[in-house]
Ligand SMILES: Cc1ncc(C[n+]2csc(CCOP(=O)(O)OP(=O)(O)O)c2C)c(N)n1
């Protein structure tokens with residue numbers, strides 16, 4: 042078994058495991074969706090695992106984060122139990138949010154995961170508020186907020202970056218630039234290739250990082266978190282990456298350029314880290330394969346337990362609307 | 366008269382009531398912070414926060430950029446991480462710019478998380494006509510958000526209400542949208558600053574009468590009371606209820622009144638369709654109330670508020686119109 046890393050410390054073995062968990066989780070969600078066991082909609086993140094794993098690995102245990110509808114990977118990287126995550130997606134009472142939220146709203150206050158937002162851009166102001174709250178309470182906590190390239194065209198992004206800079210809020214804006222917003226290629230909606238340049242308008246550092254390199258994501262996030270914690274203000278971190286599955290549900294991704302998917306798969310973040318671990322003698326490929334199977338087994342048993350979990354009782358339909 | 370309560374009461378304006386309530390809560394609880402546009406150095410566009418920056422400093426009285434969705438969303442982030450933010454929206458008409466936070470995020474937040482967090486947050490929004498501010502600065506918006514389970518909506522119909530409701534809203538663990546009426550800032554009345562805080566969700570019967578129930582909010586409360594004076598001179602006793610809470614609607618208090626008067630008049634500074642007045646009539650109708658009369662609503666006409674003073678004046682329900690509706694329902 043791999044031990045969990047010390048918060049904020051680089052731990053390549055833990056990163057590898059965490060990415061395997063996310064990959065196995067998302068692949069399984071895709072199958073369950075096809076089988077009708079997961080209903081509604083899903084937004085998967087295969088191919089992007091290095092961003093949540095690298096960035097969240099750089100966070101302290103008390104720090105806050107907000108994520109999006111494409112947030113399964115972030116929740117798992119933050120330590121959410123796959124069973125609670127599956128149960129949430131299946132609408133069960135044992136789910137992370139008692140089945141009230143579903144796939145797009147993985148929230149876990151016990152881990153500082155203070156919201157997953159299905160409205161594009163909505164998590165940025167909330168993370169800013171959490172960061173300001175930490176600043177006002179003098180706790181030294183920071184907040185990370187994850188969002189896509191498409192989200193940088195909505196007002197919330199600009200409002201949040203502007204306020205964060207004016208207030209020197211301890212927040213890190215992590216943009217996962219996967220080159221598409223739904224079915225629209227980046228340049229058809231956005232006049233720049235590098236989202237990071239948008240930081241200049243808000244007088245904060247804008248940093249481009251290889252989002253398929255977990256080590257690089259970790260280092261840059263750690264640096265941005267250190268800045269934030271030292272009271273030096275926010276950073277915009279752009280992680281260049283790619284999603285293998287469609288935008289959501291059964292989207293086949295017909296809008297992709299020919300060869301694009303394969304080119305990105307050749308830079309797969311899990312394979313890259315695996316090769317590095319083998320080359321440096323940290324984890325042999327046999328060990329990696331064994332771990333992959335262990336993880337697969339854990340995911341399958343999590344699915345089995347979630348599938349057997351009870352539905353919410355109908356009497357509870359009006360709960361959690363108002364404070365108790 | 367000299368009951369101890371009245372000795373403790375102070376005559377203050379609606380504006381001072383708001384500022385005094387804010388100051389009291391900022392003083393009472395370090396988790397309370399106040400944010401909005403021009404609230405600090407400038408003391409608020411309507412001067413409802415003069416002196417607060419000086420007393421509480423820039424960490425707790427925070428001037429924001431013109432970013433309604435951003436700072437209302439930020440207030441949500443504060444509310445779920447241990448603070449009790451109060452946000453000022455300079456004009457109700459700017460609430461739609463915070464639409465996502467107001468509709469998708471704040472009301473649903475606790476629910477979507479399966480009860481993991483509460484959202485102790487107050488949004489104060491200043492609304493209402495009669496100031497000749499024109500079409501985009503005169504809405505009361507009091508019913509815009511009545512369809513959002515999870516969000517409470519209150520209206521301040523007098524200085525005492527403004528004081529009590531704001532303090533109660535800040536202490537409430539659910540998000541509250543409090544609408545204030547800009548036409549009332551100079552109104553004065555005796556307010557007992559130490560009175561128990563009003564109950565959340567409870568309407569206030571301001572004048573008792575057995576002939577007709579008039580339910581009103583905001584400026585219409587004052588006009589309903591004026592109408593009741595006129596009616597009394599004609600021998601009609603009107604009961605005037607300040608609804609205070611649009612969500613939740615205090616149907617119990619209204620029902621109890623209608624059971625006595627058997628007549629209902631709504632006085633509202635909003636178009637009737639889709640508002641709290643229409644909702645009240647619908648809820649009561651489903652119970653067969655009033656039994657022997659047809660309810661009437663005195664509302665804004667179905668067009669935008671004009672700038673031109675005579676046009677604006679004609680659109681906002683007057684005490685005369687409210688009295689006329691009451692006479693009609695009593696006569697029939
Ligand atoms: C305000 C809003 N507009 C539109 C949508 C529909 N929508 C959901 S995801 C999405 C694309 C977002 O793209 P991006 O920010 O790049 O994130 P990605 O999905 O690529 O992770 C859109 C348009 C939405 N959820 N919210």
Ligand SMILES: [Mg+2]
Pocket residue numbers: 189190191217218219220221222223
């Ligand atoms: Mg994208």
